[in-house]
Amino acid sequence: xxxxxxxxxxxxxxxxxxxxxxxxxxxxxxxxxxxxxxxxxxxxxxxxxxxxxxxxxxxxxxxxxxxxxxxxxxxxxxxxxxxxxxxxxxxxxxxxxxxxxxxxxxxxxxxxxxxxxxxxxxxxxxxxxxxxxxxxxxxxxxxxxxxxxxxxxxxxxxxxxxx
Amino acid sequence: xxxxxxxxxxxxxxxxxxxxxxxxxxxxxxxxxxxxxxxxxxxxxxxxxxxxxxxxxxxxxxxxxxxxxxxxxxxxxxxxxxxxxxxxxxxxxxxxxxxxxxxxxxxxxxxxxxxxxxxxxxxxxxxxxxxxxxxxxxxxxxxxxxxxxxxxxxxxxxxxxxxxxxxxxxxxxxxxxxxxxxxxxxxxxxxxxxxxxxxxxxxxxxxxxxxxxxxxxxxxxxxxxxxxxxxxxxxxxxxxxxxxxxxxxxxxxxxxxxxxxxxxxxxxxxxxxxxxxxxxxxxxxxxxxxxxxxxxxxxxxxxxxxxxxxxxxxxxxxxxxxxxxxxxxxxxxxxxxxxxxxxxxxxxxxxxxxxxxxxxxxxxxxxxxxxxxxxxxxxxxxxxxxxxxxxxxxxxxx
Numbered sequence: 001x002x003x004x005x006x007x008x009x010x011x012x013x014x015x016x017x018x019x020x021x022x023x024x025x026x027x028x029x030x031x032x033x034x035x036x037x038x039x040x041x042x043x044x045x046x047x048x049x050x051x052x053x054x055x056x057x058x059x060x061x062x063x064x065x066x067x068x069x070x071x072x073x074x075x076x077x078x079x080x081x082x083x084x085x086x087x088x089x090x091x092x093x094x095x096x097x098x099x100x101x102x103x104x105x106x107x108x109x110x111x112x113x114x115x116x117x118x119x120x121x122x123x124x125x126x127x128x129x130x131x132x133x134x135x136x137x138x139x140x141x142x143x144x145x146x147x148x149x150x151x152x153x154x155x156x157x158x159x160x161x162x163x
Numbered sequence: 164x165x166x167x168x169x170x171x172x173x174x175x176x177x178x179x180x181x182x183x184x185x186x187x188x189x190x191x192x193x194x195x196x197x198x199x200x201x202x203x204x205x206x207x208x209x210x211x212x213x214x215x216x217x218x219x220x221x222x223x224x225x226x227x228x229x230x231x232x233x234x235x236x237x238x239x240x241x242x243x244x245x246x247x248x249x250x251x252x253x254x255x256x257x258x259x260x261x262x263x264x265x266x267x268x269x270x271x272x273x274x275x276x277x278x279x280x281x282x283x284x285x286x287x288x289x290x291x292x293x294x295x296x297x298x299x300x301x302x303x304x305x306x307x308x309x310x311x312x313x314x315x316x317x318x319x320x321x322x323x324x325x326x327x328x329x330x331x332x333x334x335x336x337x338x339x340x341x342x343x344x345x346x347x348x349x350x351x352x353x354x355x356x357x358x359x360x361x362x363x364x365x366x367x368x369x370x371x372x373x374x375x376x377x378x379x380x381x382x383x384x385x386x387x388x389x390x391x392x393x394x395x396x397x398x399x400x401x402x403x404x405x406x407x408x409x410x411x412x413x414x415x416x417x418x419x420x421x422x423x424x425x426x427x428x429x430x431x432x433x434x435x436x437x438x439x440x441x442x443x444x445x446x447x448x449x450x451x452x453x454x455x456x457x458x459x460x461x462x463x464x465x466x467x468x469x470x471x472x473x474x475x476x477x478x479x480x481x482x483x484x485x486x487x488x489x490x491x492x493x494x495x496x497x498x499x500x501x502x503x504x505x506x507x508x509x510x511x512x513x514x515x516x517x518x519x520x521x522x523x524x525x526x527x528x529x530x531x532x533x534x535x536x537x538x539x540x541x542x543x544x545x546x547x548x549x550x551x552x553x554x555x556x557x558x559x560x561x
Contacts, residue, residue: 004321122253122325128337132260139264143271146282153280 027114039107047100054094061087176419178519179509182243183490185526189236190307191482194362195475196229201360201367203269203296206289208386216277216554216561217383221374222367223273223561224543228536230266243519246318246512247497254316254327255338258306265299268292273561296367297360304359305352309341310489311412311433312348313500320511347500351412354404361398362478365391365459369471372462376548391463391470409433409488415498415506424511426495426503437484439492444484451480 012029013020022029031037061083068074074081106112110120202222209215241248252259268291275281276288316327328335336343341352368387375383414432417424429435437445458474461467490496495506513519554560 007321122249122256124253124256124337125335128256128335132256135260135264136267139267142283143275146271146275146280149280149282150275150278153278 027109027111027116027119030116030119031108036108039104044101044105047097047104051094051097051101054090054097057087057090058094172516175513175516175519176510178516178523179243179513180491181523182239182513182519183486183496183509185529186236186240186243187483187486187490188479189232189239190486191479193229193232193236194359194482195366195478196225196232197300197359197363198366198370198471198475199226199229200269200296200300201363201365202371203292203367204364205367205371205387205390206293208383208390210382213551213554214380214383217375217380217549217551218371219273219276219561220554221371221549225370226269226273228540230270233266243514243522244507244509244512245514247507250316250318250325250507250512251314251338251497253325255306255309255314255341256327257336258302258338258341262299262302262306265295265302269295269299277561296363300360300363301356304356305341306338307359307485307489308348308352308355310486310496310498311355311408311414312341312351313415313498313506314338315340315344315347315501316499316505317502318499318505318507348408348412351405351408354401354408358398358401358405361394361401362455365394365398365463366471366474366478368394369458369462369474373468373471374548376550377468379551380549388463391459395459395463415495415503417493417495417506417508419493419510424508426498426506426508428503432494433488436488436492436494444487447480448484451477451484453477455481 008023009021011019012022012025028037061080064080065074065084068077068080108116108118110117199222202218206215206218209218241252272288272291272295276285276292281288314327316325318325327337328340340347341349342356343349368390372384372387372391377384410431410433412433413428413430414436415426416429416432417426437448454473454477456477458470458472458477460470461473462470486496488494490509493508495508497507497512499505499507514522
């Protein structure tokens with residue numbers, strides 16, 4: 001405990017004669033370099049904008065579909081239908097970019113100003129994490145293909161009453 | 164290595180106590196809900212496709228609730244005792260990852276199993292469900308076993324450095340040693356795993372006996388009754404080993420008023436715990452056992468369909484007591500045999516008083532959620548047991 005206290009109140013910087021302790025800095029005391037204070041900007045910028053653009057696209061697409069339904073032309077409006085089919089994977093892409101925005105954008109913090117990611121990570125041998133990564137990757141790829149195959153089977157079969 | 168002094172603040176202590184009780188109740192409820200996992204190991208009692216789909220549909224209507232209960236149980240445990248989260252998840256990495264993996268496979272199997280174009284065939288998904296039922300449940304049971312036998316870690320609260328296993332070994336099993344290290348109670352952990360598995364399987368069979376139509380599935384029900392009898396024998400053997408362990412194992416005890424919370428090994432600790440608080444735990448435990456046995460005799464040996472209810476309630480009560488034995492009355496719930504003083508107790512591993520207080524207010528909503536679940540369950544049950552016709556005509560059937 002005494003060691004922890006000493007570490008906590010240790011002077012870690014001297015700013016124009018003002019002594020700054022680790023306690024004053026909380027999580028900042030862990031960071032060694034000012035450039036580590038902010039996340040990589042480009043991936044956050046682009047992932048955020050892609051997500052937002054997709055969000056607006058969905059609103060537009062639904063407006064188009066809604067208007068053509070009101071006009072009673074939806075069944076013959078192949079443009080809207082094609083756009084709708086092409087948009088099927090977009091929500092997934094939007095969600096993924098949203099996650100990237102949040103998770104890259106929060107770096108370097110797990111708890112802002114208190115706990116940096118580098119300190120909250122478990123010191124566990126890399127091989128363990130690699131092994132679980134590939135275990136889950138393999139399972140998810142196989143299940144992902146299965147999901148797609150089931151989807152395509154349903155689509156090929158068409159809506160009820162179409163036959 | 165010593166702990167930071169425990170501030171024995173009465174309110175904080177009562178909140179820690181309260182949250183351990185909630186964890187115990189959720190643990191007990193989860194144990195009951197493992198009838199889904201138990202049922203997933205019983206597809207072999209079906210002799211044709213329609214019988215198999217009867218089992219799949221009966222379990223398929225409940226698997227999400229089991230999953231949610233597990234998440235609630237884990238969530239409450241981890242949120243109220245965050246140090247347990249970081250020590251056990253970071254330390255016993257492989258145990259938790261394999262449990263997670265077993266449950267990920269389960270989630271998709273119900274949806275994909277009987278769909279055309281499912282890529283790897285029905286058998287593969289049936290195997291996933293079986294894997295979840297055996298590996299997932301035995302691992303969870305064994306992990307609960309380590310609440311009594313301890314784990315191989317040291318944690319220094321000053322530097323917050325956790326070391327799991329011995330670095331000298333070269334290969335760190337990351338928690339899986341709990342199943343092979345017989346010097347440190349692997350026999351008890353394994354017996355606990357088998358016990359939980361036997362309970363899950365018995366409950367699974369009892370659930371199906373109750374939920375499948377007696378006339379349509381007469382053969383299946385007859386075979387399930389035989390399963391109950393067989394598993395009951397396995398359960399008794401595992402139970403004897405677990406009870407022997409609880410009586411003979413030295414418990415990891417500490418004084419709740421000791422500011423340092425020094426942990427020491429005490430013979431007969433778990434027996435003492437059973438008799439603490441005016442022996443209420445002993446009474447609840449015995450009521451649980453009587454109810455469980457009653458359920459088994461009603462539907463396993465007798466011809467009643469209702470055995471699941473007595474056995475289920477009994478399981479909840481027994482589950483609650485297992486957790487209170489492990490964590491209350493000055494007992495370290497996640498002990499370390501490598502370094503006694505690294506052991507986690509409800510006092511040194513809990514969230515702050517503020518956090519627990521906020522969580523306690525939120526927990527007031529739990530009875531309403533529970534009430535809603537019971538209401539929906541009742542509405543589903545009211546429609547009667549699953550019939551063959553229902554499976555063949557319902558578009559939503561699995």
